[in-house]
Amino acid sequence: MTKSIPGPNAKAILERGIPVFHNGLRYAEDVQKASRRGFRPAGQVMVDRAKGDYIWDVDDNKYIDFQNGWATNPIGNAHPEIIEAVHEAHKRYGFHYDHPLRYELAEKIAAITPEKALPRFTFEVSGTEAAESAYYMAMCYKKRRHVITFSSSFHGNSLGTKIFSGLNTKKYMEGWNGGAIIAPYPHSDHIPANMTEDQYSDYCLHYLEHHIPKYIADKDNIAAVMVEPGLAEGGNWIPTKNFLKGIRDICDRNDWLMIADEVLTGLGRTTKMWAVEHYDVVPDILVMGKNLSGGIEALAGVSAKDEILGNNPDFSASSTFAGTPAGCAAALKTLEIYERDNVLAHSVKLADIAKDVMGKWECKYEIVRQVRLSGLLMGVSFQKPSDKPDDEHWWYARAVRSEMLHTGVWAISDREENIRMYPALNMNIDTFKEGLEIMETAIAKIDREGQNVGDSPAWPTGDAGF
Structure with a gap:
């Protein structure tokens, strides 16, 4: 059954609350503009309660949750x-900075890092703080100014992480670029110069090792390369195995550190504890967050090799609420449940279903x-029908996402032409299949209706928001 979203209760909250927040002064105007173009109002969800694989909004609409608290609820909601x-x-503790759970959790994390090779740990509150901590750690250890990151990467929204991210999140901050070097990332689509994916990957590695040291920064002033082994916020792009192994080899040859930002890809999202394990590489520094505390408390951190964090006197990080008793308790319980309930083995079953169902969509x-x-790191890119004018591709992604939402599945479509999904790693198999079926039905509907769009993007199944 198609839902009315937002319903009356949600509308009342939005009308009262949106003017208080970012772009609140233009909200009403944007809604009217979208309506004039033929779009239905933005399908915004106002969560009333969450449990397991589902969320309910304040109008009691129920959704299968593929959004998953922006990938922070690895074993379901609440x-x-x-x-x-x-x-x-x-x-027991209230809040105090030093407590036994900090040490217990740090020991458990050391035991699950890739090849148990990163035994040192520092706590942070968020993935943003952890990413900042990681590249500052590398700079202090190497006593060098530059860190290389990649186009379309996302490491956070603080001042520092905006500078080191490749997404367009740093308007008017061009003068702050400092030691950030942004290298091309080998996306598997929209590949230039008619290259194959492997050729594009080779070009990006060549740029990394040869172009940057020759034209941008001396190689002896580069501290590290920071990479997401699954470009999550940029659209769930999956790198080739050769790309990650190539970065590791380049770092070894040039005495650079390799930093893996696994805030979103880590702790089982790709069916292995760490996404780098698919690529047979061990980073020098590993950034984690999101899944770490089961979606209940804010907690993140950075693991590193002994010498990098064990003897780095110039480095300092952390903050008042890093490694709180509640956050550490949440993480310890989450890791206990992972082991007890064989969560990663279950995620493999879900990933196999996704591959079987979604693998046919490009042809259909x-x-x-x-x-x-890559496991349950799931992305779909959309495009206009071949006989249509150059409409923005994101119109189709937003239309599909809107149809999904109105028929009972909550997923993400924000800045891109993509829909991203992050189901719980232990989602009920039948629920997971139902969610994929609803998504495919939505794709089929927009695929049919897209043939009748004509020269205008304003068809009634569109969505003004995300």
Whole structure:
């Protein structure tokens, strides 16, 4: 059944609340503009409650949750055991900076890092702080100014992480670029010069090792290369195995550190504990967050090799609420549940289903440009039908996402022509299949209706928001 989204209760909250926040002064005007173009109002969800694989909005609409708290709820929404662990930690410790759970968790994390090779740890509150901590750690250890990151990468929204991210998140901050060097990332689509994906990957590696030292920064002033082993916010792009191994080799040859930002890809999202394990590489520094504390408390951190964090007197990081008792309790319980319930083995079953179902979509639907899967890091790119004018491709992604939302599945489509999905790693198999079926039905509907769009993007299944 198609839902009315937002419903009356959600509309009342939005009308009262949106003027208080970012772009609040232009919200009403944008809604009217979208309506004049033929778009239905933005399908914004106002969450009332969440449990397991589902969320309900304030108008009691129920959704299968493929958005997953922006990939922070690895074992479902509001897991009762984690909530209980957090509650007990609050009762026992309140908030104090030093407590035994910090040490217990650091030991457990060391034991699950790739090849157990990163035994040192520093706590942070968010993935943003952890990413900043990682590249500052590398600079201090190497006593060098530059860190290389990649186009379309996203490491956070603070001043520092905006500078080192490749997404367009730093308007008017061009003068702050400092030691950031942005290299091309080998996307698997829209590849230039008719290259194959492998050729493009080779070009990006050549740029990294030869172009940057020759034309941009001396190689002896480069501290590290920071890479997401799955370009998440940029659209869930999956690098080739040769690309990650190539970065590791380049870092070794040039005495650079390799930093893996696994805030979103880590702790099981790709069916292995760490996405780098698919590529047979071990980074020198590993950034983590999101899944670490089961979606209940803010917690992140950085693991590093002994020498990098064990003897680095120039480095300092962390903050008041880094490694809180409640956050550490949540993480300890999350890791316990992973092991007890064989969460990663279950995620493999879900990933196999996704591959079987979604692998057919590129052939079946003209608007589906590319399906990308690395375990449960799931992305679909959309395009206009071949006989249509140069409409923006994101109109089709937004239309599909809107149709999904109105028929009961919550996924992400923000800045790009992509829809991204991050289901819980332990999602019920039947629920997962139902969510994919609803998504495919939405794709089929927009694929049919897209043939009748004509010269205008303003067809009634569109969506003004995300």
